[in-house]
Amino acid sequence: MAGVVGGFLGLGGGIVLVPFLTLVLKTPMHQAVALSLAAIMANSLVSSTNYLKKGMIDFRAVVPMCIFSSIGAVVGSSLIHLIAGNYLEILFALALTYTAVSIVRKKEISAGEISGSPADSRFTAVAVIAFFSGIFSSLLGVGGGIIIIPAMYLILNYSIHVARGSSTFIIGITATAGSVVFLMQGVLKPDLLAEVVVGQVAGGWLGSWWGARAKSRLVRIVFAVVLLYLAVRMFLQGIK
């Protein structure tokens, strides 16, 4: 299920996997985050292949974002034991709500309106967005697509399809950077790896196959609903 959601929306699936691991399987939060990042690596490999076949990944945006999101992921995974994230979660929930509303209200850009790579002229924005997506990825085990996709769509003016496709590649690299640190810290334990990877690969393939063919409006609405769900969940967790 996490794989299908992740593949369809260009996320990693962590927003489904982390709650499942912690609430149902009673996995400690830090381990669930680390395992989720490992799952995102597998999901990214499959999902990005499907989007790549369709020409829905802009590598010139992917590369600089990977650099800064990897730095962010390393910083985030190093900070995870130091931060009690209540305030962060509430702020993040508000930002997600605003983003969800913006995505639904914004008009879609057609392919013909895009010339070259929008990321080329916005290097500072790309760097800042990617850095913070990397930090959130490692702190919450969510891949970073929830920041990358809205930012590419709303700020960098990519179409929602290219934003999703590019995100599937970036989150895999970001998750790897975070996973390496978690592995060295002993937080990442590959106990449930087989089950999670098989589920993510199957779900990621199905979700990205479906997502690459879905209508833009449907994608935007589903994405906004997922963001709002995440916002409510994070807000409730933050005020506990």
Place this chain on the structure above:
Amino acid sequence: MGEYQSDDRIVRLQQVLTGIILAAVAVAAAVSFWSDTWGARLDFFSLLLLILAAPVRLIALARYFRHQNNSRYALLSYMVIVVMALSVVFHFLT
């Protein structure tokens, strides 16, 4: 859709990597029925393969940019690997 150029070599590489990782995970799951110790070792090996897939993909990306005569982005692709490697070095130093 189809706004950007695809690259068949990266697609094929990612499909091969997926196949290798799935095979490793399947073997680890099968072996864990007989031996927990060996199952855990093979799970760890699968995890290492997953991690190593990222630098392999980035090297393929660098080769793609070099093929396009875009040495700046080829260099940036290698820089991502350097960032990952530095995080390992930094961990051992601290």
